[in-house]
Amino acid sequence: MGIRMNKWLLIVILSLATLIAAGCAGLTGPSRVVNVGMATNYPPLAFQKEGELKGMEVDFAHALGESLNATINIKTYSWQALFEALDTGEIDVVMSGVSVTDARKEKVLFSNPYMDVGQMAIIRSADAGRLAAKAQLMSGNYRVGYSLNTTGQKFVTEQLKSAPQIGFATQQDGIDALLNNKVDYFIHDAPTVWQLTSSYPTDERLFGLYAPLTEEHLAWAVNKENAALQQELNEALGEWSENGFLKQTVSKWIPVSVVLSAE
Known part of the structure; x- marks a missing residue:
């Protein structure tokens, strides 16, 4: 009788331990x-x-x-x-x-x-009158910047081979170069162009060309x-x-x- 009772108690204790462990795991959140x-x-x-x-x-x-x-x-x-x-x-x-x-x-x-999305171009607002047309960008007569190791670089190096090109380590480096007249166009993904030129607060020195240059997902x-x-x-x-x-x-x-x- 004593042995049977001890076995029963052991089963109860193990069951309770399992339930407690499961409850603790739930309190600490997902294990994955x-x-x-x-x-x-x-x-x-x-x-x-x-x-x-x-x-x-x-x-x-x-x-x-x-x-x-x-x-x-x-x-x-x-x-x-x-x-x-x-x-x-x-x-x-x-x-x-x-x-x-x-x-x-x-x-x-x-x-x-x-x-x-797609690649888009940003120019200086002061140049909107002369550089806003896509034909100007594609002419290869203007300096074009892009972020390194991006699809923007791919577009520039493949489609604008005759244009003076400068790659930048970061998006901000490229924007700074544009504002400091070191490049005439800066190419980047559409979300970046929208965020910099159409969202409040907008830097009024920047002008986004919203016509997509590429089709990307x-x-x-x-x-x-x-x-x-x-x-x-x-x-x-x-x-x-x-x-x-x-x-x-x-x-x-x-x-x-x-x-x-x-x-």
């Missing part, structure tokens, strides 16, 4: 951690303000944590270091306004696109070996498209007309 990589020099998609991360990609990352029942750990890198971090496993996904290109497809898996990148996470990202994007969160978030950070991907 997803490391997200961002370059934070890309307003309005990802940037630092008063020591805090902000932007459209930041909002998406936090929402992704809820969709995946995971803790999101955002890690910041320079743009050039993002894909190396993905390749080495330091991060699980790049969420940083990445344009889908054939060259990048060879190295990473992309989620479905969440926004359709923004998406998130994961390691080639992580098709499971790619599928989870696509499922989250599908839910956000249906419930309106995707459009709402884009409109919050880019208050101009944007074409959302139908995929």
